[in-house]
Amino acid sequence: xxxxxxxxxxxxxxxxxxxxxxxxxxxELINLYWQVGKYVCNKVNSQEWGNSVVKNLSEYIxxxxxxxxxxxxxxxxxxxxxxETYYNKEKLSPLVREISWSNNLLILSKTNTDIEKxxxxxxxxxxxxxxxxxxRQLDSNIFERFINTDKKLSPKLREIHPQSDxxxxxxxxxxxxxxxxxxxxxxxxxxxxxxLKSFILEFGKDFIFIGDEYRVxxxxxxFYIDLLFFHRELQCLVAIELKTVxxxxxxxxxxxxxxxxxxxxxxKEHEKPSVGIILCKYGDTKIVEYALSRSLSPALVAKYQTxxxxxxxxxxxxxxxxxLNENNQKP
Numbered sequence: 001x002x003x004x005x006x007x008x009x010x011x012x013x014x015x016x017x018x019x020x021x022x023x024x025x026x027x028e029l030i031n032l033y034w035q036v037g038k039y040v041c042n043k044v045n046s047q048e049w050g051n052s053v054v055k056n057l058s059e060y061i062x063x064x065x066x067x068x069x070x071x072x073x074x075x076x077x078x079x080x081x082x083x084e085t086y087y088n089k090e091k092l093s094p095l096v097r098e099i100s101w102s103n104n105l106l107i108l109s110k111t112n113t114d115i116e117k118x119x120x121x122x123x124x125x126x127x128x129x130x131x132x133x134x135x136r137q138l139d140s141n142i143f144e145r146f147i148n149t150d151k152k153l154s155p156k157l158r159e160i161h162p163q164s165d166x167x168x169x170x171x172x173x174x175x176x177x178x179x180x181x182x183x184x185x186x187x188x189x190x191x192x193x194x195x196l197k198s199f200i201l202e203f204g205k206d207f208i209f210i211g212d213e214y215r216v217x218x219x220x221x222x223f224y225i226d227l228l229f230f231h232r233e234l235q236c237l238v239a240i241e242l243k244t245v246x247x248x249x250x251x252x253x254x255x256x257x258x259x260x261x262x263x264x265x266x267x268k269e270h271e272k273p274s275v276g277i278i279l280c281k282y283g284d285t286k287i288v289e290y291a292l293s294r295s296l297s298p299a300l301v302a303k304y305q306t307x308x309x310x311x312x313x314x315x316x317x318x319x320x321x322x323x324l325n326e327n328n329q330k331p
Contacts, residue, residue: 023098030097030104037083040076070101082108089114095121102131110138119143127205136201145171152288157298160273161234164300172202172279172304179306188242189213189226206232214239216261225258237262237274247283247301249291256297279304 040057043049058073085108086093092114096104099121107120120143124134151170158164176198177191192199193212200207207229214228227240239258243251255276262274276299288301 026100027097029101033079033101034083036071036076037079037081038087040080041083044080078105078108085117092118092121095125099124099129100131103129103134106131106134106138111143116143119146127201133201136198140173140175142173145169145173152285152292152301154292154295154297154299156296157275157300160298161236161275163233164275164298167204167206167231167233168277168300168302170300170302172302174199174202174304174306176202177306183244185226185242185244188244192227192242206234207238208232210237216258216265218257218261223258223261225262228262231275234272234275235270236272237267238277239274240277240279243278243280245281247278247280247288247291249287251278251280252291252295252297252299252301255299256295259297259299273298275299277302 040049040054043053054076055073058071058076061068061071082096082104086096095118103124107117107124111117111120120134120138123129123137123142127133129137146169151165151168153164153168161167174192176195177188179187179191183191189212196209200209208231210228210230212227214225216223216225225239226242229238229240230236231238239255239262241251241255241258255278259274259276267274276297278299278301280301280303282303283301292299292301
């Protein structure tokens with residue numbers, strides 16, 4: 001057992017070194033594309049180069065350096081666009097060097113404003129998103145859903161875990177569950193277990209699954225928590241209760257009971273107090289607000305959707321956000 005622990009430490013050193021090497025190589029590659037984009041931009045703007053020159057450049061590179069990939073005429077134009085988009089953005093230009101070129105291209109092509117770009121750049125870095133994972137977040141309009149959120153967090157949750165505002169949302173998209181129009185809580189739980197990877201990606205990669213219908217024993221009675229996770233950044237257990245009805249105040253009472261049981265009997269000494277998430281299909285905002293305002297437990301109420309909100313509605317909310325942001329920036 002002791003040898004295995006030592007071997008595991010060496011393996012961790014290897015993995016960490018590989019990650020650092022990949023990060024360094026990626027950073028150099030992005031810097032290269034930035035410099036090429038800058039060079040081409042200057043030549044085109046001075047009217048020294050046109051479309052045919054860029055095509056000739058691509059052919060020259062492929063002919064003289066056949067082992068070097070990624071310098072098609074189309075990609076060189078993207079490098080130019082990449083440089084032009086970020087060269088005067090002091091806040092964003094360091095971030096683009098932290099993610100892959102493919103992720104940069106996705107953000108470049110699917111976002112419109114600097115605020116939106118910054119959101120997805122930071123999300124990609126924090127969650128270490130792969131291309132397909134980032135693509136799903138872009139296609140599911142996570143930015144629009146995030147900025148239009150009105151988080152329902154208890155005061156105790158904000159006190160114990162101040163970063164909760166950035167880690168949790170009030171709206172989660174579970175369209176990947178492929179649930180029927182009529183479904184119950186058991187169907188919802190089984191659907192999540194079947195698509196656990198997608199569920200964790202929607203909630204955040206720091207969630208580690210522990211179990212479903214997790215049993216806690218209090219006195220002579222057994223109680224079962226729908227889903228139990230551990231959150232790496234918060235360093236605490238996270239209990240999730242699933243509801244297919246509107247939020248009711250008694251749901252919070254039940255969750256507070258579960259959190260007490262987890263903290264007394266399951267939580268490790270070094271871990272922080274457990275967090276509870278009540279996931280409802282819908283709910284009255286005022287009822288949620290009243291219930292949480294006096295709660296002494298770190299809990300939150302969030303809603304879920306099994307279908308994406310209509311693009312028209314999201315666009316309207318996005319326009320409202322940009323207008324508000326613009327007004328706030330005026331002297």
